[in-house]
Amino acid sequence: MAKITVEQFEAIAQERLPFAQLMGLKLEQLSDTEAIARAVYREGFLRPGGTIAGPIMMGLADAAMYALVLGRLGPVELAVTTSFNINFLRKPLPGDLLARATPLKFGKRLAIAEISIYSDTDPDNCVAHATATYSIPPPA
Amino acid sequence: MAKITVEQFEAIAQERLPFAQLMGLKLEQLSDTEAIARAVYREGFLRPGGTIAGPIMMGLADAAMYALVLGRLGPVELAVTTSFNINFLRKPLPGDLLARATPLKFGKRLAIAEISIYSDTDPDNCVAHATATYSIPPPA
C-alpha cells in the first residue's frame, strides 16, 4: 500500500509543483510498486510537426517517478532526481499521455525506476521509455 | 554562422513551442557551434524544497539543443530528439537559468550535443549536465 493517497499527491502537486498544473497532471493510480500519471491534452503540448513536445513527456515521466517515490517513502520533501534518461520511440499525436512508473530498485540511498509513456490515441505502442534515479535523504 | 538568426528562432518558439513560453525562454546567442538559452525565472519553476524543478531544466536543455540544430541545419521542422540524458548536480536557487549547448557530432543522420546548465545565482558551478541526440530527416 502506498504511504500517501492519490488525493494527497494531487494536493502536493497542486500547491507545490506549478509546472505539473501546466501539464494538466492527474494521478490515476498509486501503490508502493506502481504509479500511473496522466497529462490531460491541451494545445500547449504541441511542437512543430504537430506532435507532442519532448519536455511534456519528460515532465510527465518525472512526475510519475516522484509519485512512486512518495508512495513508497511518504511525503519526503527533499528526495530529488539525480539522473534521468529517456528514449523517444514514436511521435505522439494530439491526445492525453499516460506514464507508468515501476521500481527497478528501492535502496537506502537511491531509488531507480523505469517509466513507460503511452498515448491515449495508440495505447498499444509505447511512445517513450525513461529511467530515473532519485536520491533519498537520510532519515532525520 | 548560424543558418537562422536569434530573432527567427524566437519567432518559431513564440508561434510553435508553447511550452517554451511557459519557461520564459529567450535565446541569448546562436552560432553553428553554440547556442545559449535563458529561462527567465518565475515562481512557477519551484518544487518542494525551494529549488527549481527538474523538468524546467530538461525543457531548457532541450530548447537550447533545438536552437543548436536549427542554427546548423536551418528551420528543419521534422528534426526530433531521439534520446536525452541528464545529470542533476546542484539544486538551483530561485533565479534565471542559462543553458549552453555545443555539438559533440553533427552527422548526416544524427546530431549529438552536450548541454551545461548554470544558475544566474551561482555562475561558476554547473547545476545540470545533459547530452541529447537528434534525428535529422533525410533531405527532401
Add this chain to the structure above:
Amino acid sequence: MAKITVEQFEAIAQERLPFAQLMGLKLEQLSDTEAIARAVYREGFLRPGGTIAGPIMMGLADAAMYALVLGRLGPVELAVTTSFNINFLRKPLPGDLLARATPLKFGKRLAIAEISIYSDTDPDNCVAHATATYSIPPPA
C-alpha cells in the same frame, strides 16, 4: 523467427568479436523479439569488493543487444551502437550472468532495446538494467 540462428550468431561472435570470448559469451535463446545471452563466470570478472565488474555487465548487455539486432535484420555487419545507458542495481556475486534484450522499437534507422541482467546466484533480482540504441545502415 530470427533471421539468424543461435549457431550462426555464436560463429560470428567466435570469429569476429574477440572480447565476447573473454566474457565466456554464450547465446541461450534468439527470436525476433528476444535475445538471451550468458556470460560464463570466470575469476577475471571480479573487481575490488568481490563482485563482478561493471564493464563485464556492459559488454554482456551490448552482446545481447547485438544478437537481438542481427536476429531481426540478419547478419548486417555495419549496424553499430550509437548510445548506451545502464543503471547498476545490485552487486552481483561470483556466478554466471544472464542478459535478456527485448525491443522497445525497431524503426528504419534506429533500433532501441532494453536489457535486463540477472545473476545465476539470485535470479529474482535484476542486477543491472540498460537501454541501447543501434543505428541501422540503409539497405545497399
Add this chain to the structure above:
Amino acid sequence: MAKITVEQFEAIAQERLPFAQLMGLKLEQLSDTEAIARAVYREGFLRPGGTIAGPIMMGLADAAMYALVLGRLGPVELAVTTSFNINFLRKPLPGDLLARATPLKFGKRLAIAEISIYSDTDPDNCVAHATATYSIPPPA
C-alpha cells in the same frame, strides 16, 4: 594532488581489475581533477566492420572514472558505478584509445564525471563521450 599515485592505481588495476589487463590499460595522468587512461591496441579490440568494439570504449571510460574517484578519495574499495551513459560518435580505427575523465561534481554521496574518448589515429575528434555516477561509501 591525487590521493593515490599513478603507480598505486596501476598496482590496484594489475591485482584487482583483471579485465583492465585485457584492455591493455595504462594510466597516463592522475590529479584530483583529471584522469587520463590509455588502452594499448591489440587485435582483440576489433568488431565486425574493422573498428574498435563499444565494450572496449565502455571499459576504458569506466577505468578512467575509477582512477578519478580513487585519485580524489584515496583507495576506497567499495565505491561503485551506479549509472553510466555513453554516446558513440565516430568509429575508431585500429589504434590506442585515450580516455580523459573530469569531474562534474564530487558530492558526499555521489561523484559524477564526464569522460571523452579519443583515438591515437585521429586525436582531434572525440570518438565517444560518456557520463558516469559513482556512489561513495559513507566514512567508516
